[in-house]
Amino acid sequence: MPTLTPAHEMPWTVSSPFRMQPGLKRLRAAPDAPPLFVRDALAGAYAADKAAVLRALGPDVLAGELEPAVSQAIAHAYAAQTGVRLGATPEALVHGMQEDFVVLHDEPAGMRTRFLAVCFPSNWNPAEKLGLDFAAIHAPVADNSLLQAGAHGIVDMAFRQASMLRHVWLLTPGAELSQHPETRLIRWEDALRQAGQASSGRLIDQVSFRVERQTTLPLPTLKRGVFFIRVMVCKLVDVLAVQPGRAAELREALHSMTDAVVHYRGMHAVRERLLRELAALG
Template identity: 30%
Template sequence: MTLGFSVNALLPRARGGGQLRMGLNRLSEGEWLQLDPDLFARAQGFVDWPEGVQISPEADAPGRELTAMLGVEGALPEAALACHEDMCLLTKAPDDDQYRLIGAAVAWPSDWHPKEKIGLPLRALHAPIAGYEDQLATGVDRFMETLKPGAIYGRCNWFIAATGDRRWLAAGGLQEQFAHVTAENAGDALFVRSERQTLRRLPQTGAILFTIGIYVEPLKALNATNLESLAEAVGTLVRGESARRGVGAYAEALIGYADVQER
């Protein structure tokens, strides 16, 4: 099973709960990026949120290598404008022990600000994720070190949001965000957000490209199997991760909605 390009196709490949894992899938070149991007939506996304582009000088050469691979002109921002996916570049300096974020072109973030992350090493980038340091950091570092040019890997995740907008910058406290959600309206009021992420090393510069394809659907759009799995998953997230995702603010409504749909 490969990684699809919709919430229903991605959810079966996403971690439900429990211990963190990378959950990587090997992808072919044809499976790398979405083939039919909405370029108007991409352009509008960056117009509406220009701070999503954060570029350091080190990102220029790999950004130009990337656009050449894609057959467009420019650097990292132009690459992200030509694709459905947001794009980030990471490199490791000879005197450094971690990969750092050197460039980001992000129109549709999942509640993060590139201007706060640019220049940070991987472990600091993932610091808000409960369990990352203990369960995943060493494995991610090893993967980044050994990733070969030509190989493409993908993974996916899920979040529950109170908005169907592709740019998700949560406002207010968690209880406030989900205060309007009940088991009766959860199908329309809760939105499942999945990131289809890929990683590959650029052959000339050696930079690692991290792409993030955003897919959002209302809870009611899930098929029965995915809805059942998601309802089970909200109760199995590791402590801390559950709080970060706001599970306590919507779990009762989501599970109640799923129970009704199962009957």
């Protein structure tokens, strides 16, 4: 069974018009400020899911070398916020945190990825990102002009100056946390077939709402920066039911996506049907 976050705990950051943009917010040191890490009752399930992914994919999701000083800094930051002390080794961090993470080195040519522990990628291969800078990592992203134009400022602010937060939401045909392109269990054609076999006949009942909660931890004294990715998944119909009006908000966002973004996200064959079904929800 997939590990699902309760619908009322899922971040809802859907807005229109949809744009591929940084959307960064600074994490300030205040009692009511959003945390750098999110640890909840599903921590054990996440650890089990990560262990299964590592057994299946190994170097495809765990690439590069993690220096002891950096692992200690991550473990210290985690303990300071969550109260949970993890061993300062790559293995302890990978299995102990619900977040995936990427370590960037601040080099003369800019910041580049030198270690990745990404068990739950959203249809990309982490091993292919080792050694790349921000621009190269985001080169395949559709409508990436805003991201690329602000690349220097984004990197400087998020990985040298202050911890930042952003959310990226997606609609996926499968609910598994790991969406590695080589091991994805369910694709859109599968969801369409399942919808045809279901009593409701609705595609929307087969769709999951996926959120990447992305945060950063600058380590300027070590000339390093860390990028954390907390993946959360829930059935879309459950998330829509949390508050009135969400179906209309999602429909507007989907409608405003450019064709390039729709194709990039693999939704070209299902968008029109999802728009009709969302409209029917009111």
